[in-house]
Amino acid sequence: MAGKIPSRGDYTIPSAIFDEHEWMADALIDGETGYNCTLVYPPIDSECPNCIFDLTTGRSANIYRTGGPIEFTKHTTCPWCGGVGRRTDNPTDTMRMRVYWGGMEVNAAMRQFQQLTKSSGTADGLLFIIAYMNDYPKFEKAEEIKVLNTFKKDIRCERASEVIPWGFKKNRYFACMLRRR
Numbered sequence: 001m002a003g004k005i006p007s008r009g010d011y012t013i014p015s016a017i018f019d020e021h022e023w024m025a026d027a028l029i030d031g032e033t034g035y036n037c038t039l040v041y042p043p044i045d046s047e048c049p050n051c052i053f054d055l056t057t058g059r060s061a062n063i064y065r066t067g068g069p070i071e072f073t074k075h076t077t078c079p080w081c082g083g084v085g086r087r088t089d090n091p092t093d094t095m096r097m098r099v100y101w102g103g104m105e106v107n108a109a110m111r112q113f114q115q116l117t118k119s120s121g122t123a124d125g126l127l128f129i130i131a132y133m134n135d136y137p138k139f140e141k142a143e144e145i146k147v148l149n150t151f152k153k154d155i156r157c158e159r160a161s162e163v164i165p166w167g168f169k170k171n172r173y174f175a176c177m178l179r180r181r
Contacts, residue, residue: 013168021168029098029131029173037099037129038154039142041091048087050080060085093138097131099147127157127178130166136174139163145178156181 028034047053050068054061060083062075070079077083127147131139139145140163146154160179167173 018168022172025098025130025167025173029096033098034096035099035147037095037097037148038146039093039095039138040144040146041093041141042143043088043090045086045088048078048081048085051078051085053085058085059083093142095131095135095139097129097135100128101149125180126160127155127180128175129178130173130175133165133172133174136163139174139176144181147178 048060048065050065050070050072052061052063052065053059060078060081062078062083064072064074064078068080072079078085081087143158145157145159147157149155157178157180159176161177163174163176165171165173166175
């Protein structure tokens with residue numbers, strides 16, 4: 001910092017400032033202003049856990065597999081897979097994040113974000129999010145992010161930018177732009 005503020009010598013920022021910033025940022029994510037968002041992962045195709053799979057037909061044998069989730073009588077359609085023998089599921093997870101919906105706060109955040117990432121574009125259809133760094137691995141794997149808005153409606157989004165570290169120390173939060181689908 002020497003030379004940046006000529007009238008002051010070297011100085012350090014007290015750790016209490018960092019603690020206060022983290023306390024406030026945590027309150028914005030964990031409190032009433034944060035949102036529980038659903039992370040949707042890529043689909044997983046798996047053999048039905050409820051019935052026996054017939055390798056010769058490539059479909060269900062429509063015979064209940066002992067220990068399966070829903071019992072059914074032999075040679076009726078498996079209620080779990082519908083007689084297909086396989087099931088494709090989209091696994092999901094929940095993550096808490098701070099969401100900036102649009103208008104002036106997204107434009108201001110986007111200007112700061114653009115300076116850091118050298119990205120370009122407009123704020124149309126974009127959401128700016130800030131979340132905990134320890135949630136980054138599951139956020140990175142998500143194919144889609146569903147943000148529940150104040151009208152209790154899921155807004156389907158995808159990542160519109162790279163994730164960058166956020167905050168004073170750049171080790172507790174990350175930020176990212178999402179684009180509405």
